[in-house]
Amino acid sequence: MVKNITIFTTNTCAYCAMVKKFLDMKNHQYDVVNLDEQPERQAEALALSGALTVPITVVTKHDDTKQVVVGYNLAKLAPAVA
Amino acid sequence: MVDSDNKQIHDVIMIGAGPAALAAAIYTTREDIDTLLFERGVVGGLAAITDMVDNYPGFPDGIEGLTLAENLRKQAERFGANIELGEVTKIADEGKLKKLETTSGDMYAKAVLIATGSDYKKIGVPGEQEYYAHGVHYCATCDGAFYRDKRLVVVGGGNSAFQEAMFLTRFASHIDLLVRSTAKASDVLQHDMQKFVDSGKVTIHLGTTTDEIVGEENHVTKVIGTQDGKQIEFPTDGVFVFVGLKPNTQFLEGSSIELDEIGFIKTNVHLETSMKGVFAAGDVRSGATMQIASAAGEGATAALIIREYLEGKLAPQSETLEEVAPAPVV
Numbered sequence: 211m212v213k214n215i216t217i218f219t220t221n222t223c224a225y226c227a228m229v230k231k232f233l234d235m236k237n238h239q240y241d242v243v244n245l246d247e248q249p250e251r252q253a254e255a256l257a258l259s260g261a262l263t264v265p266i267t268v269v270t271k272h273d274d275t276k277q278v279v280v281g282y283n284l285a286k287l288a289p290a291v292a
Numbered sequence: 293m294v295d296s297d298n299k300q301i302h303d304v305i306m307i308g309a310g311p312a313a314l315a316a317a318i319y320t321t322r323e324d325i326d327t328l329l330f331e332r333g334v335v336g337g338l339a340a341i342t343d344m345v346d347n348y349p350g351f352p353d354g355i356e357g358l359t360l361a362e363n364l365r366k367q368a369e370r371f372g373a374n375i376e377l378g379e380v381t382k383i384a385d386e387g388k389l390k391k392l393e394t395t396s397g398d399m400y401a402k403a404v405l406i407a408t409g410s411d412y413k414k415i416g417v418p419g420e421q422e423y424y425a426h427g428v429h430y431c432a433t434c435d436g437a438f439y440r441d442k443r444l445v446v447v448g449g450g451n452s453a454f455q456e457a458m459f460l461t462r463f464a465s466h467i468d469l470l471v472r473s474t475a476k477a478s479d480v481l482q483h484d485m486q487k488f489v490d491s492g493k494v495t496i497h498l499g500t501t502t503d504e505i506v507g508e509e510n511h512v513t514k515v516i517g518t519q520d521g522k523q524i525e526f527p528t529d530g531v532f533v534f535v536g537l538k539p540n541t542q543f544l545e546g547s548s549i550e551l552d553e554i555g556f557i558k559t560n561v562h563l564e565t566s567m568k569g570v571f572a573a574g575d576v577r578s579g580a581t582m583q584i585a586s587a588a589g590e591g592a593t594a595a596l597i598i599r600e601y602l603e604g605k606l607a608p609q610s611e612t613l614e615e616v617a618p619a620p621v622v
Contacts, residue, residue, distance in 0.1 A: 224340035
């Protein structure tokens with residue numbers, strides 16, 4: 211079960227919009243960290259994902275385990291939030 | 293519609309949801325033609341990940357690619373277009389119906405429009421794959437923000453390379469633009485680029501190949517290139533690659549839909565492929581001009597032709613498939 215979801219995005223990232231669209235379709239709530247507005251959190255995004263890219267979606271389950279999905283990857287995102 | 297065999301049948305299934313398919317969907321849905329679009333990537337296609345679109349008619353000051361894509365999507369959905377996030381993996385001709393194997397199960401359509409567009413090519417040099425998303429990128433609008441006050445290399449000499457390099461100047465301290473031969477970007481873009489060259493923000497290296505991307509501990513440190521037979525090293529924190537386009541037609545391998553030698557879909561003057569009832573429009577079509585305006589225009593044309601096809605009014609297709617732009621439909 212999903213406890214919460216955080217998406218790291220930028221203003222101009224079309225793939226980020228797709229992640230939001232998918233989560234909206236599945237009626238999931240999520241928090242957004244916009245790295246254009248909060249560049250100080252880039253290091254956090256990098257530490258979580260190991261990648262210099264957005265979107266990064268962090269799915270925290272009820273047992274507090276985290277699943278990190280890098281990019282717009284439905285094959286990984288769909289099961290992560292199921 | 294669901295038939296007696298429990299098949300989900302649509303009037304039209306459009307594969308892709310870029311400008312060509314969205315324009316086509318605006319036309320078909322306005323005429324109450326049941327239309328389903330499948331998109332495996334970004335709605336709006338490459339247009340959505342383009343920083344700024346300056347040559348789409350109707351926007352005198354240009355428009356952000358993402359905004360244009362969103363507007364096209366909203367317009368298509370306003371008339372009833374249904375966009376499904378998923379992938380079509382195979383098309384089979386079952387006579388009057390086309391069977392599409394998809395990640396959402398099998399679907400059937402009376403007509404199909406393939407508008408899967410194209411994606412950026414890779415260079416194919418050592419280090420490119422290894423450092424993907426760790427310093428090697430193909431989407432400036434997605435990943436440029438990670439390079440504030442850093443040095444970058446941009447590879448490519450066409451419109452995309454120049455456009456995206458200029459976008460990246462808002463973040464990077466300096467950009468080396470590596471152009472294999474001569475600059476192919478439009479005169480307008482080359483003119484716009486000149487002010488960044490004059491300010492020292494961008495250095496253009498013509499006749500320079502990109503041979504290797506080198507890094508250490510999971511990040512890129514330099515690009516090795518060759519100019520005039522001499523090896524040159526470009527110290528950098530990241531590399532953005534825009535070296536041309538390849539058609540998204542891998543899912544058609546093994547089908548009876550004829551492709552040209554590069555992999556673009558051949559069509560006749562009705563934009564119809566070698567599989568009756570299956571049409572193609574936009575960047576994926578052989579002979580396409582790779583322009584958003586052209587893709588939208590082809591999408592509209594394809595929609596009108598598909599309407600004729602569904603009504604049984606389309607003339608029999610030519611034996612010969614063309615690799616040129618279609619004739620206009622009145």
